[in-house]
Amino acid sequence: MKINAFCLLLTFSGFFISTLAFASDSFLLVLENHLFTPAKVEVPAGKKVRLVIENKDAEPEEFDSFDLNREKVLFPGRKSVIYIGPLEPGEYRFFGEFSPNTAQGVVVAKEPDNAS
Secondary structure, eight states, X not given: OHHHHHHHHHHHHHHHHHHHHHHTTEEEEEEETTEEESSEEEEETTSOEEEEEEEOSSSOEEEXXXXXXXXXXXXXXXXXXXXXXXXXXXXXXXXXXXXXXXXXXXXXXEOTTTOO
């Protein structure tokens, strides 16, 4: 019984530690009035990061990026999460498929000592 409890404790400890590791590499994007804010997100190159996207508009939007090979429907009034990376240093464009002329942005992957 003590062994099972110990294994369970180890399992949950690993889960919480990995969750905390992701939390330090999270970046928030807000979609409001069909615009992404900030329009430029700087992330560390070579690391997997989490983009949290909050859609404050009354309509759905679709986050699209050919450069990042990601797309995700963003429901109104909700937050969505997209994991990207690890990325090579460079720029990766994204846009809102339903508002491509206004909902635009770029993820800039920089070497860790150059990221801000």
